Amino acid sequence: MACDASRPLAWARVADKIRAGRGPRRSTIAVGVFALAVHVVYWHAGGRHYVPVSDAAQYRELALNVAHGRGLTTQFMHLPLHPTAFRPPLWPLLLGVVWRVTGPSLGAGQLLNVLLGVATAMLAEHYVRSIGGRVAGLGAGALIALYPPLLVNDVTILSDTLALLLMLAVFIEVDSGRWIRAGLWTGLLVLTKPSAQALVVVVGVWLIGTAGWRAAARTMLTALIVMAPWLARNWLELGSPVVVTSNGFNLAAMYSPPARASGHFVDPVFDPRFRQVQALEGDEVQWDHALASEAVKFIESHPSQVLAVVRHNVAAMSEVSKKLGSQADRLDHRNPKLQRHTRVLFWLVSALGLAGLLCHWRDRRVQLAALVSVSLTVASVLVVAPPRLRGPFDALCCLGAGLLAGRLVGALHRRTPLRTLARFERPALEAEQAQPAA
Numbered sequence: 001m002a003c004d005a006s007r008p009l010a011w012a013r014v015a016d017k018i019r020a021g022r023g024p025r026r027s028t029i030a031v032g033v034f035a036l037a038v039h040v041v042y043w044h045a046g047g048r049h050y051v052p053v054s055d056a057a058q059y060r061e062l063a064l065n066v067a068h069g070r071g072l073t074t075q076f077m078h079l080p081l082h083p084t085a086f087r088p089p090l091w092p093l094l095l096g097v098v099w100r101v102t103g104p105s106l107g108a109g110q111l112l113n114v115l116l117g118v119a120t121a122m123l124a125e126h127y128v129r130s131i132g133g134r135v136a137g138l139g140a141g142a143l144i145a146l147y148p149p150l151l152v153n154d155v156t157i158l159s160d161t162l163a164l165l166l167m168l169a170v171f172i173e174v175d176s177g178r179w180i181r182a183g184l185w186t187g188l189l190v191l192t193k194p195s196a197q198a199l200v201v202v203v204g205v206w207l208i209g210t211a212g213w214r215a216a217a218r219t220m221l222t223a224l225i226v227m228a229p230w231l232a233r234n235w236l237e238l239g240s241p242v243v244v245t246s247n248g249f250n251l252a253a254m255y256s257p258p259a260r261a262s263g264h265f266v267d268p269v270f271d272p273r274f275r276q277v278q279a280l281e282g283d284e285v286q287w288d289h290a291l292a293s294e295a296v297k298f299i300e301s302h303p304s305q306v307l308a309v310v311r312h313n314v315a316a317m318s319e320v321s322k323k324l325g326s327q328a329d330r331l332d333h334r335n336p337k338l339q340r341h342t343r344v345l346f347w348l349v350s351a352l353g354l355a356g357l358l359c360h361w362r363d364r365r366v367q368l369a370a371l372v373s374v375s376l377t378v379a380s381v382l383v384v385a386p387p388r389l390r391g392p393f394d395a396l397c398c399l400g401a402g403l404l405a406g407r408l409v410g411a412l413h414r415r416t417p418l419r420t421l422a423r424f425e426r427p428a429l430e431a432e433q434a435q436p437a438a
Helices: 002-047 054-067 090-102 106-132 134-146 148-155 160-176 179-190 199-210 213-238 247-254 257-262 272-278 284-301 304-317 326-331 336-341 343-359 364-381 387-434
Strands: none
Touching: 002 106, 002 134, 002 148, 054 090, 054 106, 090 106, 090 160, 106 134, 106 148, 106 160, 106 364, 106 387, 134 148, 134 387, 148 160, 148 336, 148 343, 148 387, 160 179, 160 199, 160 364, 160 387, 179 199, 179 213, 199 213, 199 364, 247 257, 247 284, 257 272, 272 284, 284 304, 304 364, 304 387, 336 343, 343 387, 364 387
16 A cells, blocks of 8 residues: 555656656747747848858858868968868858758858857757756846847858857756767867867866866867867868968957057958068968967067057947947948947846856856856957957856846745735734733
8 A cells, every 4th residue: 555655656756857857848949939039030120131241251152162062262362262271160161061952042041040049049048047947047048039249140141159059068068067078069169269279278177177187188089089170181281280270360460560550450461561471371371370470579579569459359349439349240240230229238238147147156057158258258359359259258148147037036936925924924913912911
């Protein structure tokens, strides 16, 4: 009988576990449906007449060459078609594979980024829910779907949306202790975002201090294995196992006599003041090294330029000036008008997000998210920092704002029963006190 009596209880526990498992999945799906609706509406309103220029035009050229079987080749710098490592490979490869199937349709490329944006919101919900609960996850996922600085990236053919998705995947796998998968996503992130070149070391050092050297070794080794084919390709095609060949370009664009004289970004490819180095453009690696060497020499002789660049980039990224980021937003098709009208929202979300992160600062998952996001943002601030490269920081603040919402709702729920109980008990207590003593 005792055994029979225990069976309903056991089945009840199993049912509770199943319902508990279904709840989070429903919330993740709900965030995905909401994010898809938001993206489709915005795409219809502001992305139908999209024309890629600047960085997006280069990604388009690379993806078209991949789709046509020519590999990662370009005519950049007005040279004959040649292999290149100027851009990280993962996004143009993915876009090229899609275009191989659909044809070179901008709409297909935009749809790909929309789906990646939806997946990013769903991963954000999943990750934040594991830290702060269901309300926190819903808040973070919905905010990432709605937040204009992130939403506007998702209807372009730029690589930033894919980078955010991979960043969240790294967080989730590290949280789960799946070190091989964490290394896989880390390596792919390095092959997607130029500012992520030091990320393998950053994640590895953090894991040594939190999970031990074995976890760090597995993660770092897997990331290097993922990157190895790209490094080998560049060694064979370009003569050096480099990750990218744009570091010198970015450094010289901000740390050079022409950049100091102009007071802003200069283009070493077309600016005639770089004529001597432009003679090396036929050898992409040598050209990159020459620009980087000149920039390092300039920094050594003019260290104050670093502070000037950082101050300029922080002002552009923090929306302090209406003019600094507008030109870059126009080139990136990030709807400068919408960005101007939502500047207050950026400051509000940033403040709430940082407050939420501080409330959960002892949680190692929050520490990892902050470390990775800040390291990616700082790498951009030190060199070239158009507003769209603020994406990791924006995503981090959305996660923090979700955590803050979950904390506030939880505190409200904890206080409400006490207030309700006090409201019902107070009349009874007053009536009892009003009765005369026997």
